[in-house]
Amino acid sequence: MMAKIGVFVGSVFGGAEEVAQEVVCYLVGAGHQVELFLEPTLEDFLGYQQDLALVVSSTTGQGEIPDNLLPLYQALNDSFPLMPRLRYGVIALGDSSYGEDRFCGGGRQFDELLAQLQAKPLTERLDVDACVNFDALEVAMPWVEGWAKQADAA
Template sequence: MRIVILFGSEMGTSETVAESLADELSAHDVSVYDMLDFDPGDLDPADFHIIVVSTYGDGDLPTGAEPFFDLLDATTPDLTGLRFAIFGLGDSVYGDSFNHGGDIAAEKLTALGATQVGDHARHDASTPIRPKDMARDWATTLPIPNSIQPA
């Protein structure tokens, strides 16, 4: 069993956050993947998934996450038993669309039977808090299943 961190980005911040999460969780078996390189058919309910996704444009998924979620929509796999946590990136100056990419990701996964756990992290680029610092703090609060053994 492992922790799988999937990131979808527009300008690279999600990748930086994903790597920070992997560093913080390095006592476990952790793998990091760009959503562009990860087949949704490889989602395994035996793994714990962390989804790191930014928000782009008018509250959309970033270009780096769209193909992954489009394929999920097209194949509609049964994700019952899959547990995931969301770290979203956004900027509150965009009002109602703030961090909507993370909301879309969570809605799509739960609609297929997956279960969101832990606090949905919502980084705000309008604050002085660096995303990777917030990610490290957030990682310590994750309800990682006991069956995931440290590496």
Template sequence: MKLKILVGSMTHTAKHVAQAIQMECADLANPVEVEPMDGLDISVFDADKTEDVLYLICTSTYGAGDVPDNAQALYQSLDLQPRFLGHVRYGVIALGDSASHAQTFCFGGKHFDERLQDLGAQRIGEICCLDSSDGTLPETVGAEWCRQWLQAALPKSSAPCDAT
């Protein structure tokens, strides 16, 4: 099964998290594609593009709890061109800073999650919230979370490498 990571980022931290996942999780999903959200719209989730695809929204939060600039077109298209997305399976890694922005912590990812669920998409697992103020490396924490998430999300027979 393919893992497609859609990246929304202003300072490239979410992109670095996605790249770490791409390297660390290649044994669980094949291929692992990292795609910036620049210029994307809701058609990225069209049924003919989603067969055997698991999506991961990896996005930072910008300003007063907004999605990053490069994610605006995709996010807005979920409202402007709504359609049923029941065929879409996804997870969310949301980046934020709880010390500086406690009221809007990780809202970029939470906004995507809310809208995707409104359109019928199926979130797998809980949202992974990465906090830039907790002293951990987001790339390490994100990749560790994604390994566990993929192991739970993927059918046992779809993993490309079986260690047994």
């Protein structure tokens, strides 16, 4: 069954954006209807609350959400729309050398907020450590394949 998937990207230096673009190519190739949001708004996100959302976020500064994704995070946090029908996934990019409390903080915060909004994760969040995986796609693509299988089954 074809799923409608919104891919919401938080990127500072383009790494998360590159991962998201590969993910979109894969999902489209698998027959899903996919849209990529590089400057996502609350309205964009709410358009998927009956469908699937995939958040691909790098981490900036002290474990923060990148500037292009932060307005969406703040808007969701402020308006707090409960979304029990939303199914989602999070790919969090980080670097463990910055410390455990900051590691993958951008994606981790988004994952926690979506859980509070009663959205349902299809699978566990993927935390990609730049110290271990120089090429994030090596771990992101197998994860996405599994995530997409869950989407098909749901």
